[in-house]
Amino acid sequence: MIPNGFAEVLKNELKRVDDASVTKRNERVIETFEFPSGRAPRAIINGKQYVLFNANDYLGLRFNEKVKAAEHDASQKYGAGPGGVRFICGTSAVHVELERALAAFHGRDAGMVFSSAFALNLGVLHALLKGQSKDSLVSSNVLVVSDELNHRSIIDGIRVAGLPSEQKAIFKHLNLADLRRVLKENIGKYARAVVITDGIFSMLGECQDLGALQQVADEFSSQYPEGVLTVVDDSHGVAAYGRSGRGAEEATDAKCTLLIGTLGKGFGADGGYVVGDRLVIDYLRESVASYIYSNPVSPGTAGAALAAVTLVDSPDGKKLLEKVHRNVERFMAGASKAGYTFAAASSHPIQPLLIGDAAKTKALVAELAASGYLVTGINYPVVPKGKDEIRVQLSAAHSDEDVDEFLAALAAAGKKLQITA
Ligand SMILES: Cc1ncc(COP(=O)(O)O)c(C=O)c1O
Structure with missing residues (x-):
């Protein structure tokens, strides 16, 4: 039972939401x-x-027979659910194969799969912006620079990291001159900078010029002792955009430090992923709470996603x-x-x-x-x-x-x- 006082608050809040349409x-x-x-x-x-005309299933893969059959086969082999978190219960070969396939698809060493891209952003941004424990050698002496129209999961990921406001900067939407200004103004203040952006922006379908963004980051990287990292969340771009479906990176001839994507839009399955150099992925596997303490996608979903990645690359x-x-x-x-x-x-x-x-x-x-x-x-x-x-x-x-x-x-x-x- 909800106590009367709180029930009243909730009723009023729902009315407020409804009145605001x-x-x-x-x-x-x-x-x-x-x-x-x-x-x-x-x-x-x-x-x-x-x-x-309102769905993210850009290639129609959620109804693809091969993708659905792969889902069925994987759940027959490994069960309907994963059984628990990976570091305790072990991991199914299908999850490992999917991570390898995603890394290879995007030309990276390693990848990690999460229950969703939203959960991924909450955890990965925290790990990049702040060490996970008081003993961590990863300092929070970092500047995060975010496009003003980034997705809610990025905004919340930055919030969750809990940096003081002076360490959080926003650059004007798609405006790399403004990104340059921010990086220039902050030289000498922080150990590293993390630039984060959507690849394709979900409201308007615009594409960030990641090639040019990477050039700006490279220009300033030597002026931050730990460098300037670039992180792109291309959830709407992967399996939808670029000549071979590799998204905004492919369309703008870029390779960011980390590429984040979802398996739940163009790939037609579900879950989130990040790919990058093995060293960063090893660090993330040790430090991201929403990976360590949360189940991965079900084996069936991983099987479906693996079939979808194979199909897109064919x-x-x-x-x-x-x-x-x-x-x-x-x-x-x-x-x-x-x-x-x-x-x-x-x-x-x-x-x-x-x-x-x-x-x-x-x-x-x-x-x-x-x-x-x-x-x-x-x-x-x-x-x-x-x-x-x-x-x-x-x-x-x-x-x-x-x-x-x-x-x-x-x-x-x-x-x-x-x-x-
Ligand atoms: C840029 C971006 N990141 C993350 C997400 C969330 O993806 P998921 O459904 O895998 O949590 C979305 C979906 O709307 C998105 O557009």
Whole structure:
């Protein structure tokens, strides 16, 4: 039983959330999926069919037969759950194989898999910014520099590390001149700097120029006794972006100190991962609490992820990457023709349509849902006032007809709601 006093507080808090129209708890329940031949899977919600243009499954791998079969095989072999944390219960060969495959895919020595990229960021940032115990030789005499629009898990990871405010700096979104300014201003003050950024930004689909960012870090590295580390979280970029699905690093010709990704978007499975030099990964395995004291993904999920990594790195994966990018081009051309403008330049499967008005954004999302299409409306405070957008996410699972029919619905709704001319 909740004590009356606290129950009253919670009721008021939920009312506050609802009154502010930022409710998230009333999630849509997908009853099942239907699989029309040659078309994207249809989600069935309250008995009605929907085509998803709001999912992160950029290559359609969550329904891939090979990926699902690998999940089944791994759980038959190792069980439905991992049985406990790895340093106590041991680890399944499938987890080790997955880590090797991820490291090889990204051209690194070693990798580590976590239950989620969110949990990873909370733990890894703490370990990079601060030693885990009072005996640790890793000092917290560090400056962390973060892009102003970084994902919530990065913001929280920095928070959890608990550094004083002068050790936390933000550079303007995608503005490497500003990053340069911050690194220059702090020379001589800290043992090391850690620059952290999203690779692909999830709200607008923009890509950080990691090649140029790495150059800025290299320029200042000798001016910090322990150097300048670069950390990229490319959760939306991996298995979605770059010629062979290696994400923002591939697209901008870069190799950061650490690359973080999720297995739960383009790879179609679940879990988070980090790859880098063996020395850093060995340190992280010794020090990251959300790895040491928390279960890994289930063996089945690791098996599915391993099959997905193998698939992405094969001619079939190439075909899926080409297909999603053809869908992106088809969508961009069709949406422009229908009179829409884009909230940012993105060649990623995340395509943001600028609506610029909260009420019209809401109405457009509802109108599209009535026609059987799900997209995400994004309003202030997630984006600045007047920059309200709908985020459309393309997938290789969408057929040409799926994209064309969606564009027709989008054009009709735009006219009806006087969003487009
Ligand atoms: C940049 C970034 N990092 C981390 C996450 C969280 O990933 P996961 O679902 O694996 O926790 C997301 C997902 O929204 C993301 O966009």
